[in-house]
Amino acid sequence: MKYKSQAVAKPYFIAAIALFLGQILFGLIMGLQYVVGDFLFPAIPFNVARMVHTNLLIVWLLFGFMGAAYYLIPEESERELHSTKLALVMFWIFLAAGVATILGYLLVPYATLAEMTGNNLLATMGREFLEQPLPTKVGIVVVALAMLYNLSITVLRGRKTAINLVMLVGLWGLAIFFLFSFYNPSNLVKDKYFWWWTVHLWVEGVWELIMGAMLAFVLIKVTGVDREVIEKWLYVIIAMALITGIIGTGHHYYWIGAPEYWQWWGSVFSALEPIPFFMMTVFAFNMVNRRRREHPNKAAVLWALGTGVMAFLGAGVWGFLHTLAPINFYTHGTQITAAHGHMAFYGAYVMVVITMISYTMPLMRGREANSPFAQVIEMWSFWLMTISMVFITLFLTAAGILQIWLQRIAEEPISFMAAQDQVALFYWMREAAGVIFLIGLLLYIASFFIKGKAATAVAT
Amino acid sequence: MSSAFTKSAARNIFYGGAVFFFLLFLGLTFDTMNTLPQRDNRANLTESVVRGKHIWETRNCIGCHTLMGEGAYFAPELANVYKRRGPEFIKAWIQGQPTGAPGRRQMPNFHLNEQQLDDMVNFLKYTSEINTSNWPPNIEG
Amino acid sequence: MDIVLNVSISLPAPHGNRRNLPGDLAMWFFILAELLVFGIFFLAYAFARTRNVELFNASQLELNKLSGAINTVLLISGSYFVVRAVDRIRHGQSRLCAHWLIAAMACGGAFLILKLVEFGTKIEAGISMSTNLFFMFYLGLGFFHFMHVVLGMVILGAVALKAWRGGYHANDYAGVETGAAYWHMVDLVWIVLFPLIYILN
Amino acid sequence: MTAATFQWLTLVALTALTFGLAETGVSGSAVLIPVLLATLVKGRIVIDRFMALQGVSGAWRWVVLGWLLLVLGLIAVAFQHTQN
Numbered sequence: 001m002k003y004k005s006q007a008v009a010k011p012y013f014i015a016a017i018a019l020f021l022g023q024i025l026f027g028l029i030m031g032l033q034y035v036v037g038d039f040l041f042p043a044i045p046f047n048v049a050r051m052v053h054t055n056l057l058i059v060w061l062l063f064g065f066m067g068a069a070y071y072l073i074p075e076e077s078e079r080e081l082h083s084t085k086l087a088l089v090m091f092w093i094f095l096a097a098g099v100a101t102i103l104g105y106l107l108v109p110y111a112t113l114a115e116m117t118g119n120n121l122l123a124t125m126g127r128e129f130l131e132q133p134l135p136t137k138v139g140i141v142v143v144a145l146a147m148l149y150n151l152s153i154t155v156l157r158g159r160k161t162a163i164n165l166v167m168l169v170g171l172w173g174l175a176i177f178f179l180f181s182f183y184n185p186s187n188l189v190k191d192k193y194f195w196w197w198t199v200h201l202w203v204e205g206v207w208e209l210i211m212g213a214m215l216a217f218v219l220i221k222v223t224g225v226d227r228e229v230i231e232k233w234l235y236v237i238i239a240m241a242l243i244t245g246i247i248g249t250g251h252h253y254y255w256i257g258a259p260e261y262w263q264w265w266g267s268v269f270s271a272l273e274p275i276p277f278f279m280m281t282v283f284a285f286n287m288v289n290r291r292r293r294e295h296p297n298k299a300a301v302l303w304a305l306g307t308g309v310m311a312f313l314g315a316g317v318w319g320f321l322h323t324l325a326p327i328n329f330y331t332h333g334t335q336i337t338a339a340h341g342h343m344a345f346y347g348a349y350v351m352v353v354i355t356m357i358s359y360t361m362p363l364m365r366g367r368e369a370n371s372p373f374a375q376v377i378e379m380w381s382f383w384l385m386t387i388s389m390v391f392i393t394l395f396l397t398a399a400g401i402l403q404i405w406l407q408r409i410a411e412e413p414i415s416f417m418a419a420q421d422q423v424a425l426f427y428w429m430r431e432a433a434g435v436i437f438l439i440g441l442l443l444y445i446a447s448f449f450i451k452g453k454a455a456t457a458v459a460t
Numbered sequence: 461m462s463s464a465f466t467k468s469a470a471r472n473i474f475y476g477g478a479v480f481f482f483l484l485f486l487g488l489t490f491d492t493m494n495t496l497p498q499r500d501n502r503a504n505l506t507e508s509v510v511r512g513k514h515i516w517e518t519r520n521c522i523g524c525h526t527l528m529g530e531g532a533y534f535a536p537e538l539a540n541v542y543k544r545r546g547p548e549f550i551k552a553w554i555q556g557q558p559t560g561a562p563g564r565r566q567m568p569n570f571h572l573n574e575q576q577l578d579d580m581v582n583f584l585k586y587t588s589e590i591n592t593s594n595w596p597p598n599i600e601g
Numbered sequence: 602m603d604i605v606l607n608v609s610i611s612l613p614a615p616h617g618n619r620r621n622l623p624g625d626l627a628m629w630f631f632i633l634a635e636l637l638v639f640g641i642f643f644l645a646y647a648f649a650r651t652r653n654v655e656l657f658n659a660s661q662l663e664l665n666k667l668s669g670a671i672n673t674v675l676l677i678s679g680s681y682f683v684v685r686a687v688d689r690i691r692h693g694q695s696r697l698c699a700h701w702l703i704a705a706m707a708c709g710g711a712f713l714i715l716k717l718v719e720f721g722t723k724i725e726a727g728i729s730m731s732t733n734l735f736f737m738f739y740l741g742l743g744f745f746h747f748m749h750v751v752l753g754m755v756i757l758g759a760v761a762l763k764a765w766r767g768g769y770h771a772n773d774y775a776g777v778e779t780g781a782a783y784w785h786m787v788d789l790v791w792i793v794l795f796p797l798i799y800i801l802n
Numbered sequence: 803m804t805a806a807t808f809q810w811l812t813l814v815a816l817t818a819l820t821f822g823l824a825e826t827g828v829s830g831s832a833v834l835i836p837v838l839l840a841t842l843v844k845g846r847i848v849i850d851r852f853m854a855l856q857g858v859s860g861a862w863r864w865v866v867l868g869w870l871l872l873v874l875g876l877i878a879v880a881f882q883h884t885q886n
Contacts (some may be wrong), residue, residue, distance in 0.1 A: 034534065041558065045568050046534050047523025078501035111570070114518040126517025128531055162467065183515075186510040188587060189500035192530065193492065196508045228467060233468035236630050242478040243634050246485050255595035259495045261730050261737045263593070265488065268641045272634070330597060333529025333537060395501030408597045415600050417565075462776045466624035473627045480752055487744065495731050619859035629862060634868065640873045654884045670821035674814055674838045677844075680852050681810035688806070760858035785853045789866075792844045795817075796844060800824045801881060 005081035011091050012067030013357045017445060019098070020350075021061035026053040031431040035424050040125035044106070049348050051105050051131045058129065058347065059098045062140075064353030065210050066147055069167055071113065071219045071360050073151050076167075082150050082250050090143045090150075097139040100362075101132055109158040123184055123331075127191070129199055130181045137181060144175040152381035162231035163220075166238060173206030189257035200249045203349075204315075205272065208241040209353045212280070215307060218359045222301050224292035233283050240276035248273050251323045253256025255332055263325035270323040274316030277348075297362060297369035299378040303355035306386055307315050310347025318393065330408050335400030335423070343393040346385075354444075361448070371452025378447040381422045384440030391433040399426035499591040511576075513585025519570050526601075528592060534565065537601025542588040544599050547581045554580065609663030623780035632786045635749070639790045640721045642745075643797055650742055653734055658802045663726075668719050669799040672712050673791060676750075680788040683757070683781045686764075693771035695764050698780035702761035703783065709754045739798055746787070746794060753787045756780045809847050816840040834881050838874050845870040 001009065012308060030049045040049075047316040075083045110126070117133035119125045124134060128150050132140070148171060155164050180197040216234040220227055250266025253259075254460050284305055295301060318340040331337070358378065362370050369375065407419040414422075471481060496502070518520075521538070522531040526540040554577060558566040572580065622629060650657045684702035723740065730737045760780040763769065769777055820840050821831050849870065852857035855863040 024559060030484055030534075031485040033565070037563055038560075040567060041566040044523075045566065047520045047532070050523045050532050050534070051520065110520045119518065123514060123517065124519050126522065128522045131520060131523075162471065186513055187496075187500055187502055188513065188527075189496055189590060190493075193489075194529065224532045232467040232470040232627065232750065235467065235474045236627055239470070239474040239477045239627075239631065240634060242474070243631075246478070246481040247488070249485065250488075252530075253492075254532070255592045257496070257500045257592055258492055259499065260593050261729050261741060262488075262492075264642075264645060264737065265741070268638060271641065272637060275634070329595060332595065333526040333531075333533065333601075335533055338533055363489060407600050413598050413600045421563075464624075466775075469625035469779060470627040475632045476756075477631060480748065484748055485747065487748075491730060495729065498731070550798070620854075622855055622858050622860065622862055623854045633865065636869050640869055643873050644876050644880070647877045651880050651884045666824055670817060673817045677810065677813040677817065680848060681806060681813075682845075684810075684852050689859060693817055696829045782853055785848055788852070789848045790847060792848060793841060793870070796820055796841050796875060800820060800876075801834060802829050 001360075002078075003080050005084045005087075006071045006074050006360075008081065008084050008087045008091070008366050009067040009071035009360060011088070012063050013361060015023030015091070015095055015119070016063035016067060016353065017357070018341070019056050019063065021441060021445065022102075023053055023056035023060060024441055025436075026050075026056065026375070028431070028434050028438060029425065031434050032221060034407075034420075034427040035431065044083030048105055048110070051110075052102055054129055055105070056102065059094075061349050064268060064349075064356065065171070065207075065214075066091075066209075066354040066455045068214050068217075068353065068360075069147065069151055069171060071364075072214070073154055073164050074158075076161045076164035076217070077154050079154065079158040082153040082157075086146055086150050094125065094143045099320060101136045104133065105131075119390070122182065124182055127195055130195070137178075140178060141175065143170070144178070148175060154339075160198050161227070162212050162234055163200060163217050164453065166209050166216075166234060170206045173209065174202060174440065175204060177201045179346075192256045193253065193258060196249055196252045200252055200455065201246070202247040203344075204248060206241060206278070207349060208245065209238050209350055211307075211311075212238045212241070214302060214352050214356050215280070215284065218300060219287045220306050220353055221359060222295040222297065222304065223287045223290070224295075225287050227336050230287060233279075235277050236299060237279045237283060240279060241273075241459060244269050244272040251325075251328065254325050254328055267324045271320065273323070274312065274320050277312040277316035280306035295369070297375070299358060299370070299375045299382070300359035302379055302382055303351060303358050306350040306382060307347065307355055310343065310351055310386060312346035312347070313390075314393070318397075330404050331400065334403050335377045335396045337400075339393045339396035339400055343389060343398065346389045351386075360362070371450065373452045374447050374450040375437060375445055377450055381444035381447060385437050386444060388433045388436035388440060390428050392437070395426045395433060397431040398422040399430070402426070414418060417449045484533055499592070501589045504543055504586050504589060506582065506586075508550075508579045508582040509586040512579035512581070515572065515576055515580050516583055524567070527587065529589075529595065535567065537596060538584060538597060539587050539590075539592065540596060542581070542584045544601070547585070550581050550584065551577045623653045624782040627774060628782055632782060635786060636790070639673040639742075641747075642738070642742055643793060646742070646797060649734055649738070656733055657735045660733060660739075661799070662801055663723075663728075664739065665719055665722075666799050666801055668715050669795050672715050673795045674707045675712045675715070676788045678789050679705040679712070680785050682708065683784050687774070687777055687781050690764060690769050690774040690777045691771060695767050695769060697770070698777065699761045702757050702780075703755075706754050706757050706761070709750050709757070712750055713747065716743065716750075720744075742794060742798065746791060749787045749790070753784045756783055759760065809851050813844050813847060815828065816844050831882075834878065838878055842870065842874055845874070 026049050029044060029413075030046060030053060033041075033046045033049065051446060070081060070087055078307075090307065104117075108116070110131075113133060114120075114125050117125075117135055119134060122134055124137060125131055130137075148168075151168060151171065155168055177198050180194050183194050185191050214236050218231050219225065221232050246269075248270035249267055250262040251270040253262035253266060285308065288301060288305060322328050322336050362368060370378070402423045403419050405420055406414050407416060474536065474542060497575045515569045516527075521527075524532050524535040526533060526539075545553070554570070560566070682701045682705035686698045686705065689701060690698040720740070720743070724738070728736050728740070730740045757780055760777055763776065820823060820837050846867070849863070849866050853866070855866060857863075
């Protein structure tokens with residue numbers, strides 16, 4: 001850690017991990033509700049559990065991105081953060097807003113919550129992933145703008161590198177496209193059309209810039225490869241991501257009332273969306289292979305490589321599986337989408353945030369890397385979480401294929417609920433894999449508390 | 461001959477490519493907005509439908525159901541439920557929740573009054589008449 | 602990818618009489634992505650046509666083949682002028698290089714005007730991308746390519762401006778080659794697009 | 803630069819030929835094969851001469867030429883298919 005102000009990332013990362021744990025617990029509740037329908041009903045109905053699960057994911061990833069930005073931008077800009085105090089204040093505001101929102105979901109009926117929070121003035125709630133009450137949405141914008149002000153000033157006054165510029169562009173894009181969450185026309189088709197401008201242009205657009213910048217930053221640090229090389233590949237990869245991803249939004253416009261030509265535009269461009277992810281995988285492995293130093297933080301290297309592979313599998317391969325319109329006609333809105341969503345979010349965004357945490361946390365705690373034993377535990381958690389996520393994806397894919405067959409293709413299609421009963425076995429197996437994931441996550445958290453002799457750099 | 465791979469060229473490709481494809485996206489969006497009136501059933505977007513959409517949102521229906529395939533995958537697709545079940549069934553179903561059948565998935569009771577139920581049904585009717593390019597594949601959703 | 606990465610890390614001396622890639626590698630990645638997109642669209646057209654032959658043949662008759670052919674000649678000529686521009690800068694003649702680039706941009710401009718006239722008559726006739734599948738491809742691909750010509754002209758304009766100000770030299774003109782490569786790609790794509798959509802039935 | 807001028811005139815001539823063929827009103831293989839061949843030659847000239855990919859080290863020439871061959875080949879397949 002070169003600059004004192006970088007330490008402000010620490011509370012962000014701690015909050016991220018805590019909320020991650022909450023997300024997984026609610027995931028397990030939902031997984032069980034899939035097979036034991038009345039579990040926790042009416043205390044926590046499925047829709048509430050799901051809202052908590054997905055919103056926690058978004059909030060903790062945002063915590064992760066913000067923490068990463070506060071860590072890497074001072075280092076890249078070669079100066080202290082413009083205002084550490086502002087960053088800390090924003091942390092507490094965001095945490096309070098996040099926790100209050102989750103408690104609101106859990107303790108107040110959603111319709112009452114909507115009324116209490118001014119949803120009748122400007123109705124924005126009740127749309128997937130954007131369920132947050134108006135004050136929370138405004139809070140997200142305020143926190144994001146304060147952060148962007150803080151970071152932009154830092155970059156403007158300091159060194160400009162590809163990494164901090166791309167990170168900044170990504171974060172600005174994140175804030176700008178979130179503004180579409182305030183637009184909720186009563187025309188359902190328009191509502192859905194622009195809803196994707198937040199959701200798709202986040203996860204298959206500007207978030208990829210943030211991810212690329214974070215990965216590039218860690219790779220420079222742990223491999224010692226020339227910055228020039230890493231930065232130009234970063235540009236090429238994210239260029240590919242946006243070239244394919246922006247029009248790739250069209251793969252969401254097939255069946256929501258938009259013109260039919262989106263079936264062609266969406267299919268062609270999203271068929272190419274795996275390319276940037278593949279490049280990222282090759283890039284990560286190449287850089288590690290031509291490393292000029294042996295970084296003692298082996299766990300961080302493992303997470304970085306894992307991000308490349310799992311992002312390609314989850315976002316690239318599983319996305320491609322059902323992105324072509326004639327296939328999507330059958331898979332749209334089934335467990336196939338759930339399978340893809342789980343592995344893509346884990347592989348791309350969860351893992352890149354953990355990569356960043358894994359690399360920076362030891363530094364913020366005054367050592368270059370954790371003790372070998374702590375790293376072994378962390379690597380165990382890597383494998384447990386990653387492999388169980390592969391299985392969650394496989395089980396959901398199997399459930400999805402069977403569901404599609406029974407409900408949409410068979411000679412005598414059966415109803416949704418009848419099909420759900422038929423695929424229950426896969427839901428049980430998914431839940432079991434989910435428990436393994438939780439164990440992996442608990443090990444990961446435990447690895448932070450393991451002391452031991454600090455590792456020193458080993459030169460080979 | 462100069463073979464090169466420079467950071468500035470890569471940067472220009474990134475910014476240029478991003479702007480280029482975003483402009484293309486705006487162009488297609490412009491055409492989409494002009495074409496929507498023929499597809500989105502806006503003629504039937506009545507006051508009641510607007511109220512129905514509001515109820516749909518404030519009861520977080522999307523947290524379990526899909527609507528045109530988007531949402532959660534826990535409960536049936538509802539964009540075509542009007543055609544699958546008809547108005548009376550829908551109202552009776554909403555009022556009859558939760559079933560309380562042990563081990564079965566449960567839907568909360570939202571205590572909707574008669575007018576709210578009608579608004580809900582009108583919203584689902586309007587939704588079912590949007591041109592979705594023949595999706596879903598069959599009436600089961 | 603491995604080979605490519607090698608290039609980027611240590612620029613190897615040209616081996617044998619082989620030349621290096623003209624222009625910047627980053628541009629060639631962009632060109633490759635563009636060719637992929639156009640290629641898939643062309644094949645989508647060809648195979649979608651197999652299921653709607655009559656519709657495609659009937660709709661195709663409404664196109665202005667002459668306008669398409671003139672546009673082909675315009676782009677070919679633009680490409681040729683760019684070749685001349687690269688040749689001039691190789692001899693260190695910045696001003697002449699800029700002149701040839703401006704000539705190429707004029708060809709592009711004429712292409713755009715003709716294309717706008719073509720689109721105008723179609724729009725006046727009430728034809729849009731949603732009219733039928735043929736016109737989806739004709740207008741969609743046409744507009745997509747149209748935007749590429751615009752982008753190509755912007756790139757050539759930037760190169761011409763820099764050349765005019767003496768920003769390139771006889772031994773330092775990679776930027777000219779980079780811009781030229783993109784412009785040739787726009788031409789190449791049209792060379793396939795023209796017979797495919799205007800001629801073949 | 804006589805070579806480039808000659809290539810340019812070839813391209814123009816091939817375009818005229820393609821257009822002329824279309825104007826005669828013939829259809830089927832009689833137009834398909836010559837037009838695709840003319841396109842192939844035009845594409846090759848642009849790739850090898852204008853883009854100057856001929857003699858370039860590495861795979862780039864074959865990547866772009868391969869694109870041209872693949873696209874034109876599959877177009878030929880698709881159009882032949884409809885004639886049967």
